[in-house]
Amino acid sequence: MTPFWTVVPFLLYLLLIAALPLFWGHFWEPHRNKLLVAGVLAIPVVVYLLGFHPDGAALLFDSAREYVAFLALLAALFVISGGVYVRGSFAGSPAVNTGFLALGAVLASLIGTTGASALLIRPLLRANEHRPRSRHIVVFFIFIVANGGGLLTPLGDPPLYLGFLRGVPFTWTLHLAAQWAFVNGVLLVIFALFDGYVSRREPIRTQRGGAPDAPEPQQPLRLEGTLNLVWLLGVVATVFVVGTYGRHWLASQTARAAVQIAAMAVLSALSLASTPRRIHEANRFSLAPIQEVAVVFVGIFITMVPALLFLAERGASLGITRPWQFFWASGALSSVLDNAPTYLTFASLATGVASGGGQVLSVNDLGALAAHPIGHQLLTAVSCGSVFMGAITYIGNGPNFMVKAIAEQHHVRMPSFFGYTLWSFAILVPLFAVVALVFF
């Protein structure tokens, strides 16, 4: 049995990731210090796994492989979506804004919540530049495009991709279409009504003389860097084909991962080489965010190994056994910690709960969990909780803070951390209560 103390570094690391930027921002800024924190917390875990666990070396190797595959996909989606630029503007009316957010909800599942957010936030901000009140538009953008929209495919949100890497079939997430449509549909309706209300109460901007402002000339919307859409199709095709048919061609999981990683690297390189510099400049594209993800996730992937084993072994005894409990518990933690490791934590717990009656599920094969009658329900709840509730705070999911920062650069005064949380408690939490009642 895995001892409890081996879980402590993982918990501590997740807490430090959330707290250090707030209280000790200058220390946390250099990657060297992030690696230092990760290293200090990883040492006891590595010592335990290599010295005291019979499969420790193999588990560490699996985790390393998973880390590289995870990062390769995130980097590919990040690089490729950073090569597409939406030029021009549109009228930021409530109806058009709603349509744009709906488009974002679909795109989020195709190019990931980070990619869709990076691609769409600037055109949306430009379209609403003339409006004195636009923070609610950005808040709903975070709810829908940066989070809720990413539920339909493993490409949509990092937690789902981690599940895919551990054996959840590529098309399994399509079973979540009802939850995806319900949450995003309700949010779009609330947004349309709210934006309409705000828009009617906005003062008409006038020139100094008192005459209404002439409408600003609008350039038609135009997509630049469209070659990247081909590379994007390549990513989708690679992940789908390797994930669905790869077992028939390559028995070794490591070989399959290597093919996938190589394909992601090639597609990223093709995107970087084929994208004109002006597009990257217009998108303010830089590799810094993905470098930070790479550095921080080193610690996560090492420290989470014993934590996942611990939960899988003791799942049934921890008191969380029902789908609605998994939905709320995984969601609550996803809202304050990063949702990717939280997903794996609760998926591991679910394997412990669902194992029984002679069937032993493995934390390393979540495909079996997805195929299990109870495991399917639990994994559905964990997936929905982790993806949807990443929207509750700015730190729940990677793109949330990115969207906030870009909006502030465009002079949208975004709510504070707690101000934003009030928005999500007023809108999202009641909605999730309905989701729990209807689906779990």
Place this chain on the structure above:
Amino acid sequence: MDILICLEGSVSSASAIGVALAIARSIRASLVGLAIVDEPDIVAGAATSIGGASYRKDRDTALLEDAHARAREWLEGFIALGRAAGVSVRTLELVGRPAETILQEMQQHDVLLFGRDVNFRFETQEHDNYTRDRILRRAGKPIIIVPENPAPAGSGVMIMYDGSTAATRALRSFAASGLARARRIHVATVDDDGSNAFEIARQGCHLLRSEFGIVAEPENVVSAESIADALLARRAKLDAGMIVLGGYIPSPLARLVWGSVTHAILQSTVVPVFLHY
């Protein structure tokens, strides 16, 4: 006299500049324009999601550059307005938390002047009542608060006087500032007993005459309205272009519980208010 005026790009700030230039011309005062870059609030630590640090850095850099650019723009505009009005002006650009920066800098000057609805934390906040209230609570020197688009009014001044230490300090401070020069001065007191109110107002007038040689007229105010509303109504009747009061701005919680005449007057006034606490 040396007046420190806090600059910011709002209509409220533009109104304050107009009043400052008019005062400077009338009493030959010099003006010091202060623009503040609120760097501590812009770069304050914040919880960021994984991958968010570089966006945070870009955002901080962009907001700081914007704040400096705006500060320069306001200071240059202020210099141009001062030259056009024939008033001696100097400028200052300081980096720091607005309330603390202003409280420290105002010690070098005779009077502080700013717009009632200015937002010194414009890069991060929608409104900034915090800075205004903190200055009003902590300042040991006279302050002139200018409402947005002040109503046209006469050159008279209405001093609110109830005989208290605070009111006496404000009255003396106003008289010593030179702002009373060539103005018609009224000293107003509110009381349920009209004769008592008149007697207190008369004492205020006597103090002005005996200590500063300023002639003032006593005004007794008896009204069923709130003290603030009654005084504001009398100000309108007298067509006074400035109000002087020795009030105190309590904390928002205390205001909620006990109310505040000073706060009510500041919120509703349509003419500049000279305040000394």
